[in-house]
Amino acid sequence: MTRKPRDKRMTIDEVVAELESGMTIGIGGxxxxxxxxxxxxxxxxxxxEDLTLVSWGGADVGLLTRAGKVRKLVYxxxxxxxxxxEPNFQRARQAGTIPEVVELxxxxxxxxxxxxxxxxxxxxxxxxxxxxxxxxxxxIRTVTSPYDDAEELVAVPALKLDVALVHLNRADMHGxxxxxxxxxxxxxxxxxxxxxxxVSVEQVVDTAGLTVDTPVQRLLLSRMMVTGVVETPRGAxxxxxxxxxxxxxxxxxxxxxxxxxxxxxxxxxxxxxxxxDEAAYQAAVDAFAEEAAx
Amino acid sequence: xxDMTRADVCAAAIADAFKDxxxxxxxxxxxxxxxxxxxxRLTSNPDLVISDGESLFLAGTPPLFAKGDVVEGWIPFRKxxxxxxxxxxxxxMGATQVDKHGNQNISAIGDFARPKRQLLGSRGAPGNTVNxxxxxxxxxxxxxxxxxxxxxxxxxxxxxxKAAGAGAARYNDIHRIVSNLGVFDVKGPxxxxxxxxxxxxxxxxxxxxxxxxxxxxxGDVPTTREPSMEELIVxxxxxxxxxxxxxxxxxxx
Numbered sequence: 001m002t003r004k005p006r007d008k009r010m011t012i013d014e015v016v017a018e019l020e021s022g023m024t025i026g027i028g029g030x031x032x033x034x035x036x037x038x039x040x041x042x043x044x045x046x047x048x049e050d051l052t053l054v055s056w057g058g059a060d061v062g063l064l065t066r067a068g069k070v071r072k073l074v075y076x077x078x079x080x081x082x083x084x085x086e087p088n089f090q091r092a093r094q095a096g097t098i099p100e101v102v103e104l105x106x107x108x109x110x111x112x113x114x115x116x117x118x119x120x121x122x123x124x125x126x127x128x129x130x131x132x133x134x135x136x137x138x139x140i141r142t143v144t145s146p147y148d149d150a151e152e153l154v155a156v157p158a159l160k161l162d163v164a165l166v167h168l169n170r171a172d173m174h175g176x177x178x179x180x181x182x183x184x185x186x187x188x189x190x191x192x193x194x195x196x197x198x199v200s201v202e203q204v205v206d207t208a209g210l211t212v213d214t215p216v217q218r219l220l221l222s223r224m225m226v227t228g229v230v231e232t233p234r235g236a237x238x239x240x241x242x243x244x245x246x247x248x249x250x251x252x253x254x255x256x257x258x259x260x261x262x263x264x265x266x267x268x269x270x271x272x273x274x275x276x277d278e279a280a281y282q283a284a285v286d287a288f289a290e291e292a293a294x
Numbered sequence: 295x296x297d298m299t300r301a302d303v304c305a306a307a308i309a310d311a312f313k314d315x316x317x318x319x320x321x322x323x324x325x326x327x328x329x330x331x332x333x334x335r336l337t338s339n340p341d342l343v344i345s346d347g348e349s350l351f352l353a354g355t356p357p358l359f360a361k362g363d364v365v366e367g368w369i370p371f372r373k374x375x376x377x378x379x380x381x382x383x384x385x386x387m388g389a390t391q392v393d394k395h396g397n398q399n400i401s402a403i404g405d406f407a408r409p410k411r412q413l414l415g416s417r418g419a420p421g422n423t424v425n426x427x428x429x430x431x432x433x434x435x436x437x438x439x440x441x442x443x444x445x446x447x448x449x450x451x452x453x454x455x456k457a458a459g460a461g462a463a464r465y466n467d468i469h470r471i472v473s474n475l476g477v478f479d480v481k482g483p484x485x486x487x488x489x490x491x492x493x494x495x496x497x498x499x500x501x502x503x504x505x506x507x508x509x510x511x512x513g514d515v516p517t518t519r520e521p522s523m524e525e526l527i528v529x530x531x532x533x534x535x536x537x538x539x540x541x542x543x544x545x546x547x
Contacts (some may be wrong), residue, residue, distance in 0.1 A: 042438035057415075066394035078414035084414060093402070103401060107375045125379070127421030129462035130450035136438060151461035182349035183370035185391050 005174040012278055016042045018228075019163060022071075026050040026113070027160070028166030028187040029239060031115055032058040032080045032223075032247055036200050038165035038235035043069065045108070054113075054159055056106060056186075058239060059252075062088030062259060064265070065098055073098050074159065080211040087260035092202035105133055108140055112159035116194035119184055122155040128155055141192065153289070164194035166252040167236045168220065169203040170210055171242055175226025178218040181242030200230040201278060202244045234282055250292055267276050281287045300474060301391060301543040303493045305329045305529055306521035307477050308386065311429050311470040313338035318382040318427075319369075322342055326542050327386040327431045330472075331533055334530050346370050357533050378418065381465055385420060385424040389471075391444040392430055394507040396468045396480035396487055398423075398449030406446055420449035423463050424455060427467040433542040435473035435508035440487075452485040475501050477518055482510025491518040528529055 015256035018037070019025070025043075029035035040060045042138070043051075050071040055061050057078035064070050066088040078089040092098050096121075104112070105127040115123040124143055125194035128134050143155040166187040177199050179187070191197035199221060209220060234241075237257065238248040273284045295323040308330025312320050320342045322328040328347070335342045335355050343366075344352050351367030369377070377383050390413055391399040400419060422428045428449060432439050447454060453467035459543050471487065475496045482488035483516030488510035492501055521529065521546070529539075 037362075075415055077417045085412070090412040093409055095456070096408045101407075103406075103415055105416055106418045107378060107421040110372065110375050124467070125420075126379075128423040128453040129419035129424050130447070130458035130466075131423075132401070132447040133414065133416060133420050135447070143521055145461075149460070150448055151464075152459045153461045172321065184372070185370070186372060 004138060005223060008175050008223070008229045010198075010230055012200070012230055012232060013230065015039060015228055015230055016046050016048070017246040018196070019029045019046070019048055021048050022050045022160040024054065024241070026161040026164045026190045027053065027055040027060045028164065028185060028190045029058070029060075029236070030056045030183070030185045031077070032252070033240045034167055034181065034184070034236050035060050035239040036235065037237055037239060038232040039165045039167075039198065039200055040064065041274065041278060041281060042044050044071040044274060050121075056109060056159060057085065057089065057178070058197070059255065062086045065089055066259065068097065071099055072100035072102070074102040076102065076104050076109045080256065082247070082249060083252065087256050091259070094216070098256045099121035102126070102137055103133065108133070108154065108156050109154040109159070110189065113186060113189040113193045115156060115158035116160045116268070117189050120158060120159050125156055126153060128156070132218045159193060161190065161194035162196070163192040166190055166197065166199040167200045167241065169202050169241065170205050171199055171209040171221070171229050172210055173204055173229060174207065175199065175221065175223035175229050176219060177201060177208060177221040177226070178214055178222050179239065180214065180218065180244070182266055184220050188220050188225065190226060191221055196227040197225055198230065199226050199231045200235045202233055202235065202241060203227060204231045215252070227269070232278065237285060242248040245288065248285070249290060299543075300493060300524065301318070301326070301539040301545070302521050302526060302529055303518055304472060304474060304543055305333055305539065306525055307493070308431065309334035309525070310519075311386065312384060313474060314340060315339060315342065315384050317341040317428070318343065318384055319377050321383060322503060323383040323385065324431055325432050325538060326433065329529065329539055331386070332358075333528055334371070335500045337525060338436045343367075346431050357535065358538055361539050362502070375421075378421055378425045380496065381426050384469065385418075385422050385426060386429040386431050387422070387449065389430045389432055389439065389449070391439060391441050392432065392471060392487070393441050393444045393451070394486050395453045396451030396471070396485065397444045397447045398430055399444035399446045401446040403445055403446045413480060416446075416448040416451045422464060423450040423468065424462045425465050429467050429472065429487065431470070431472040432471065432473040433476040435501070437504060440505040440507065452474050452480055456474060456485070475504060486510050488512065489515055491516045493518045494520060498547075509529065
């Protein structure tokens with residue numbers, strides 16, 4: 001009998017059942033690109049609260065802050081790209097409903113994840129020096145080079161995560177996963193910075209299938225970094241998941257309009273798209289697309 | 295050329311900001327900076343390395359928002375951060391506010407704890423400004439943008455960099471601020487914003503009146519050079535035949 005690595009396939013709800021209120025959760029992707037939105041939507045439906053969110057933010061941050069799930073937000077920007085300012089995030093910041101906010105330079109953010117991934121307390125870099133990142137986060141310290149230059153640099157603290165959630169194109173049942181689009185973003189770092197990492201994918205395939213028509217360099221995640229695998233087609237909607245699909249600009253526009261509209265507008269959006277499970281969401285998105293095409 | 299527009303002048307002024315950079319990664323944020331960088335690459339500085347704004351280095355110089363046919367490299371975000379630290383990069387960013395000392399704000403307006411208006415977040419501005427050459431593009435010059443002191447310092451000007459020590463100041467290089475009215479650097483007294491030239495048809499008083507701080511002016515201020523015939527043809531017929539530049543700087547403005 002051949003022994004194989006374990007099968008890590010789970011459902012969306014099984015992933016969320018393993019999360020707890022108060023956790024620090026890193027969300028992969030970048031702005032409105034390849035975000036694990038199906039998992040984010042499942043958190044929205046859950047009773048999780050008091051989360052610390054670590055994200056180069058897009059609608060993931062917008063949705064979770066609007067829903068009041070976030071006690072602390074660590075970000076460098078929050079944007080929808082074609083719509084530069086994320087309306088739900090903007091609203092939450094202006095209403096003061098995110099109790100604690102840590103705004104970093106976007107490179108510091110990578111360095112912080114890298115420090116966590118390397119199990120270091122910090123890594124030095126220049127970014128942050130002289131800027132209000134250090135003024136608004138007085139807990140971030142500097143460190144003096146022990147060498148002759150004696151330069152003072154930022155000691156970027158490790159962004160240690162309890163859990164990482166990422167979305168890639170393909171994985172096998174063991175957690176090896178490939179990205180097929182233009183940019184890996186930082187999903188490997190998120191997984192390595194976390195105690196547990198869950199990867200959702202468009203499709204689960206055989207291990208051999210991962211490299212049958214794809215260069216091995218696209219295997220971003222090794223199963224040793226991954227706790228659970230979820231197959232969730234169109235699970236990054238409405239963000240990009242190139243080449244499986246691009247951003248749903250029409251839907252994003254509708255999202256942004258509802259988010260920047262009245263409370264009634266937002267409630268209507270929530271009721272139409274976010275009140276059911278993932279299958280209901282995808283069906284509502286299909287209906288929206290059909291309506292728009294008419 | 296009598297039908298030269300303000301947008302064409304701005305594009306050439308932005309191109310000039312990159313002409314002496316040599317073989318570095320030119321990172322324009324926004325439409326006019328992209329046009330200016332590509333203009334420089336087709337005229338004054340063919341060695342510039344440019345990207346599609348996503349993840350590819352482009353061997354050719356395609357029109358705005360067109361796909362490049364030949365790719366010469368891969369530049370995903372993680373490698374952008376490497377190049378920032380490596381230093382061979384000149385970024386031209388936007389600025390919701392820029393102040394007398396060349397500090398820039400794209401984070402938020404008002405008090406950071408409870409902003410009146412939340413903007414993007416500081417993005418890469420803190421890191422850019424202490425690692426690689428940084429310029430700013432302001433399509434609508436006004437006292438609301440050019441303020442005495444920015445509400446939040448995202449991009450670090452030279453005075454703040456010096457105050458933060460050698461680690462910050464060593465590679466701080468705020469090169470140019472180009473607006474729809476003129477061209478500036480930060481070499482005024484005590485590292486303040488200085489007017490280098492006014493665009494054709496703009497007066498020094500007009501620039502002063504639209505600037506919310508006391509602007510450094512050395513003697514007679516020259517007029518920003520007009521784009522050459524070659525540049526106008528490249529702008530109009532190659533890079534921006536659809537006239538997208540007029541969305542940022544309207545014709546007749």
